[in-house]
Amino acid sequence: MPLAEIIAGKCQDCQYQEMDNYDELLPYPQKIGLTAKGENVLTAYEKLEFEKRWPEWARHFENCIQCFACRKVCPMCYCTECIASKNEPRLIPQSVGGKQNTVWQITRIMHLAGRCIDCGECERVCPAKLPLRRLTLKMRQIVNDYYKYVPGLDPRQDLFWSSYSKKDPEYLIFKPEEK
Amino acid sequence: MKNYLLTEEQIIALFNAAAEHYELYVPVNSENGQVFCWEKTARLDKMVPSNIQPTASIKKFFFPNSEPMFGFKKEKQEIELYQAAASVPRLVLGVHSCDLGSIKVLEALFKDTVDDELFREKRQNTVLVGISCSAKDWACFCSQLEINSRFSQDGDLFITPREEKYILSVTSAKGEDYVNKYLENGETVAGFTPANDLGEEETFTLDFPKIKEVMDSGFELPVWEKFARKCINCGICTFLCPTCHCFDVFDEARRERGARFRCYDSCMFPEFTRMAGGYNPRSAKAARLRQRYLHKYKYFVDNFNLIACSGCGRCIRHCPVNVDVRQNLNILQHSGSEGEDD
Amino acid sequence: MTNIYTPYLAKIKKIIKETHDVKTFQLELVNPESKKKFNYQPGQFAEFSVFGVGESTFCLASTPTRPEVLECSVKKAGKVTSAIHELWEGDTVGIRGPYGNNFPVKQLKGKNLVFVGGGIGLAPLRSLINFVLDNRGDYGNICLVYGARTPGDLVYKKELEDWDKTPDFATHITVDKSAGNWKGTVGFVPVILGEVAPGAENAVAITCGPPIMIKFVVKELSELGFKAADIITTLEMKMKCGLGKCGRCNIGKVYVCKDGPVF
Structure with a gap:
């Protein structure tokens, strides 16, 4: 059976099949035939008109049940106490609903900017099938565009969140309008 | 009818x-x-x-x-x-x-x-x-x-x-x-006999009275630890489960107005039983998973004579790490009091 | 639509500062109707709510024999308790209950009573002690062994003095660690209990305190000859609904809120 048929969808466009920071490398039984490049999830989505995007997200976030599977499965969600479980003060609403879930999801995604290694697990485990990878990929793209940083690729590189250079742009998410 | x-x-x-x-x-x-x-x-x-x-x-x-139980104005x-x-x-x-x-x-x-x-x-x-x-x-x-x-x-x-x-x-x-x-x-129409698919062949049978018997004396079984190894303690199984009913009660207020809500809570979360002083009677993952299983197949039977499970399979289908309650129950029913090693 | 989670409104009549982190709140239910409905027995608990912050569980420290006040002693520990500590006299709070079972006051009649308390665990015992004092003829001698971490952590100091002066009421107060001008006993509660050695004959022991203290107190009591049936304890778990529904306070199939807290 070809590997591509049984492997998780998110692995089929894995860009990092050959890394060099291992101790031991077991031989792959088969190479995964790449069906698409990682960016395609995003570029396909970005073809959608801007106005139509928010209603779609609103519907997706409505379905979130705050089961926190995305957080639990994420290799980069390593906070000992998550902001979503903290109750003094409670910053992420505990009640579940479109707005409240949006706060939770956006907070998590933003917190993963410069940290997310694009394993795609959050999207895979989500019982409500939120297309979270679109968001994390966008974060990676922004971080790479502005700061030339791809998390997890080069262990010698200074970490995104803990380094500062005078060349860093002032903005992160919203680029000011160019004059 | x-x-x-x-x-x-x-x-x-x-x-x-x-x-x-x-x-x-x-x-x-x-x-x-x-x-x-x-x-x-x-x-x-x-x-x-x-x-x-x-x-x-x-x-x-x-x-x-989550649902508001009442509102208040100060x-x-x-x-x-x-x-x-x-x-x-x-x-x-x-x-x-x-x-x-x-x-x-x-x-x-x-x-x-x-x-x-x-x-x-x-x-x-x-x-x-x-x-x-x-x-x-x-x-x-x-x-x-x-x-x-x-x-x-x-x-x-x-x-x-x-x-x-x-x-x-x-x-x-x-x-x-x-x-x-x-x-x-x-x-x-008269004489309608509903179709029935009970008794059709299954790969293994779960004997719930037997499982309960094992659970009655099986609080300290080593298998709990084994079951929990895979579990990542998310709330998918409890939130999607049609019989899980544990909830949390909390207030949400903005200035003078607010409401008291209740929302699903999950015995899989460590915060579920953590007390204000920091003590948590179910701090270990295995203890929480055991609580879920015992609650469904033992405590609920003890208290209400009903099994708190309807076999809908959501917890199996949607579990991110393939924890299969049927397999675990099957291990339990065959484990007796001395447990089983893998 | 009314529902079982709606609390009665109550006014804070008086706040008594017991220690640096414990305050006692005297409450009065606002609605005379709810006053009639709120009938409780020693050992029961209630859900105390600060609107906008949340609910927390406390045992009722007052006795139904003194119906003019409803008292709860609150130790500052988490979010809700901190908010409760910030309340003023005259503020309105919510109270839901009474919940849980109570001390078996009828079965205790004619018995000598041994109370063993630790820290804030004196609160439910105080409810029963005052109940017994108000029905003095029905009960035998009382012996109280009470301890706290430091002299500053002892609660109900005024009442402890009054009890000490009461006839047929032996009070033994101890602290784990002496401080200031403390002249009393120093030592852990179970040890002092062993020294006091109240007779097990026709006696029932009632204990409340931290789980670890209860464990050793129970051990000590059985060495003194108390049978398991003659030891009553109250337990505590994190609770939310108080009605056996929210599913977090169970120990096995037993729900502390519904089947307890007195065991």
């Missing part, structure tokens, strides 16, 4: 007839083929599908993810309380036997000792229309719990296909009221 033989058009007309007084909910296929929950629709235009089990279970209608040192609004009558179509069976569990719990009006009122206000399931998949194990996927009397009405037509069975007084009010020219 009264049974009517109706055509597709008649069924559609029967449910559309009440659209003015009821909110209509149907499981529909969305574009990606996944149905998260029953969706509200203004009108029914085709037959209710029998092959869809929404990801979110039926409990959402009576015991929502003014200096005074407080004014507002009661939660009454629910809207609803008609939920295409419910499978497993979900219908699970409601018995919630009903037993919520009316025990003190009646929970929030739950009861919503249940009374909802007509549940079951449908003979045609979507049994690899994760389903309703038949192990003696739930017949082809027919159930736990809802208010039940639809079974028969040749080109449908049998509509009236399974409760509420269902009868509904039919009397909205069905025009219904033809009753």
Whole structure:
């Protein structure tokens, strides 16, 4: 059976099949035939008109049940106490609903900017099938565009969140309008 | 039990007839083929599908993810309380036997000792229309719990296909009221024997009395640790489970106004039992997983003589790390008191 | 739509500062109707709510024999308790209950009573002690062994003095660690209990305190000859609904809120 048929969808466009920071490398039984490049999830989505995007997200976030599977499965969600479980003060609403879930999801995604290694697990485990990878990929793209940083690729590189250079742009998410 | 033989058009007309007084909910296929929950629709235009089990279970209608219990307004040192609004009558179509069976569990719990009006009122206000399931998949194990996927009397009405037509069975007084009010020219049939898929061959059988026996003395079994190894302690299984009912109570307020809510809580989360002083009686993952299993298959049986599981398979289907409750129960029933090593 | 989670409104009549982190709140139910409904027995608990912050569980420290006040002693520990500590006299709070079972006051009649308390665990015992004092003729001698971490952590100091002066009421107060001008006993509660050695004959022991203290107190009591049936304890778990529904306070199939807290 070809590997591509049984492997998780998110692995089929894995860009990092050959890394060099291992101790031991077991031989792959088969190479995964790449069906698409990682960016395609995003570029396909970005073809959608801007106005139509928010209603779609609103519907997706409505379905979130705050089961926190995305957080639990994420290799980069390593906070000992998550902001979503903290109750003094409670910053992420505990009640579940479109707005409240949006706060939770956006907070998590933003917190993963410069940290997310694009394993795609959050999207895979989500019982409500939120297309979270679109968001994390966008974060990676922004971080790479502005700061030339791809998390997890080069262990010698200074970490995104803990380094500062005078060349860093002032903005992160919203680029000011160019004059 | 009264049974009517109706055509597709008649069924559609029967449910559309009440659209003015009821909110209509149907499981529909969305574009990606996944149905998260029953969706509200203004009108029914085709037959209710029998092959869809929404990801979110039926409990959402009576015991929502989060609901306000009452509102309050502060003014200096005074407080004014507002009661939660009454629910809207609803008609939920295409419910499978497993979900219908699970409601018995919630009903037993919520009316025990003190009646929970929030739950009861919503249940009374909802007509549940079951449908003979045609979507049994690899994760389903309703038949192990003696739930017949082809027919159930736990809802208010039940639809079974028969040749080109449908049998509509009236399974409760509420269902009868509904039919009397909205069905025009219904033809009753005598001698309807519902289909039954119980007793069909299974790869392994779960002997629940035996499992309970093992659990009765199995609090310290080493298998709990083994079961928990895989688990990542997310809340998927508990939130999607139609019988899980643990909740949290909290306030949300902005300035002077606010409300007290209750929302699903999960015994899988460490915060569930952590006390203000920091002490947590169930701080280990294995202890939490054990709590979930014991609650379902032992404590609930002890207290209500019901198994708090309806074999819907959601916890198996949606578990991110393939924890399979059937396999674990199977290990338990064969483990006896000395446990089993892998 | 009314529901079982709606609390009665109550006014804070008086706040008594017991220690640096414990305050006692005297409450009065606002609605005379709810006053009639709120009938409780020693050992029961209630859900205390600060609107906008949340609810927390406390045992009722007052006795139904003195119906004019409803008292709860609150130790500052988490979010809700901190908010409760910030309340003023005259503020309105919510109270839901009474919940749980109570001390078996009828079966205790004619018995000698041994109370063993630790820290804030004196609160439910105080309810029963005052109940017994108000029905003095029905009960035998009372012996109280009470301890706290430091002299500053002892609660109900005024009452402890009064009890000490009461006839047929032996009070033994101890602290784990002496401080200031403390002249009393120093030592852990179970040890002092062993030294005091109240007779097990026709006696019932009632204990409340931290789990670890209860464990050793129970051990000590059985060495003194108390049978398991003659030891009553109250337990505590994180609670939310108080009605056996929310599913977190179970120990096995037993729900502390519904089947307890007195065991």
